[in-house]
Amino acid sequence: MNRVLLLLFVASAALVACGGGGRGLVPSPSSSATPGTVTIVPPKIPIRGLIDMQDIAWHNTDNATPTPFTTSYISMFPGSFGGIVINETWADLQPTQGGAIVTTAIDNDLTEVQAYNNLSDVTQSSPVSVKLRIYAGSNAPHWAKSLPGGPVTIYRNPAGCNGLTDSCPLTVGPYWTTAYIDAWRSFQAQVAAKYDSNPSIVAVAVTSCAEQTDEPFVASTGPVSKANLVAAGLTDTLQESCLSGAMTDYAAWANTDIDFTFNSYNKLGGGLDTAFSQSVMQACRAAVGSRCVLDNHALQTPITSDPQIYVDIQAMGGLINFQTQSPQGMGCIWPETITQGIILGARAIEVWPEAKYQGFTTLTVPEVAELSGLFYSPAPASTPVPQPLPAPCSGFN
Numbered sequence: 001m002n003r004v005l006l007l008l009f010v011a012s013a014a015l016v017a018c019g020g021g022g023r024g025l026v027p028s029p030s031s032s033a034t035p036g037t038v039t040i041v042p043p044k045i046p047i048r049g050l051i052d053m054q055d056i057a058w059h060n061t062d063n064a065t066p067t068p069f070t071t072s073y074i075s076m077f078p079g080s081f082g083g084i085v086i087n088e089t090w091a092d093l094q095p096t097q098g099g100a101i102v103t104t105a106i107d108n109d110l111t112e113v114q115a116y117n118n119l120s121d122v123t124q125s126s127p128v129s130v131k132l133r134i135y136a137g138s139n140a141p142h143w144a145k146s147l148p149g150g151p152v153t154i155y156r157n158p159a160g161c162n163g164l165t166d167s168c169p170l171t172v173g174p175y176w177t178t179a180y181i182d183a184w185r186s187f188q189a190q191v192a193a194k195y196d197s198n199p200s201i202v203a204v205a206v207t208s209c210a211e212q213t214d215e216p217f218v219a220s221t222g223p224v225s226k227a228n229l230v231a232a233g234l235t236d237t238l239q240e241s242c243l244s245g246a247m248t249d250y251a252a253w254a255n256t257d258i259d260f261t262f263n264s265y266n267k268l269g270g271g272l273d274t275a276f277s278q279s280v281m282q283a284c285r286a287a288v289g290s291r292c293v294l295d296n297h298a299l300q301t302p303i304t305s306d307p308q309i310y311v312d313i314q315a316m317g318g319l320i321n322f323q324t325q326s327p328q329g330m331g332c333i334w335p336e337t338i339t340q341g342i343i344l345g346a347r348a349i350e351v352w353p354e355a356k357y358q359g360f361t362t363l364t365v366p367e368v369a370e371l372s373g374l375f376y377s378p379a380p381a382s383t384p385v386p387q388p389l390p391a392p393c394s395g396f397n
Helices: 003-016 104-117 178-195 223-231 236-244 274-291 307-316 334-343 365-376
Strands: 025-027 038-040 049-052 081-089 129-135 152-156 167-172 201-205 257-261 292-299 320-324 348-351
Touching (some): 049 365, 081 104, 081 348, 081 365, 104 129, 129 178, 152 223, 178 201, 236 274, 274 292, 274 307, 320 334, 334 365
Parallel strands (some): 049 348, 081 129, 129 201, 201 257, 257 292, 292 320, 320 348
Antiparallel strands (some): 025 038
16 A cells, blocks of 8 residues: 555544544634634654754754755655655744744745655655754744843854864753743744644654754753853753653644654763763653654764763654764664664664765665665674774665
8 A cells, every 4th residue: 555545544533533642622723713613634654764954054053044954865765765854943943033934945944855756757756755854043033032131152062063072052941940931832832833733744842942953862962062051051951841841842743753862861060961861852752642753963873972871762653763973973784784684673773865874875876776765675683793894874775
């Protein structure tokens, strides 16, 4: 049964019985709907397979605008991708405090996705679905950064700043304060009102409390950054409260998968607390059930970055996504890395596209098709640990 027929079949079933962690039966988000009416939304099928994460280098700069969205990467490999990420920023979507959201960019991106899915060779194989990722943190609007307690100057972690510490300045708002959280929740409610019922957007990424990237648990590690955040009022208690409240931030999304990226909690005074991260995973599942997607953005083989988080995610089961390390960071060990993620339970894995990082656009059509096929083959019990390569990214292993 192809994907389109499957969606119609599941949608028909939803008219009889609604289930799956709150999918299907929601109050109408349309402002023109009659008060008290209910809209039946067909359950969205979670993304499966490879996801084009698009270019994200832009986010290493303060107040940056995302690199323009494109389907040109996946058009090189029709039928091999199940999903694509639309990256946007809070600053671009809500430039005025309390104002209506400006969604032209998202709408244009969705039109491009639909045009790609309408291509005959794609329609007959595998249309792609969308994961929406809206960056806040250093990409929040100026008015949000300037709420009482902000803005706060931090510095990009070495991984995003040419290996340098306390260089590459960024600014963030007081994201742990009530005023900021209220503004963020109000913004999310507006976005959800427009897109929660959109069948193309099947997942939305949690970016609450994130400072430097889209990852809520990735902390600013430089000593000056930490000192500035503490001076502005941040404490571990407030940070943990912010992270624990993230699911409330996304409560307006009633039909869409909630993709939450986890790392071990990094205490302001030093040290890791994986148990706290695990408690937030459990809270995510308790809040939205099967729509909670557990994620991490450092997949490689063997797992050397935050291994306990991968153990915890695998133990939780359910919907799991990953994003690989940069291809150079994982040594371009493509099949073993994707296999590693599948063994850990991933239904979908985001991969880097750009040639400057030796991304998937440097691979051949058969190689990408091989990676895609791994999601539809029985997962092996274990993945072989690859031998060190003779040079970084020496090719498709």
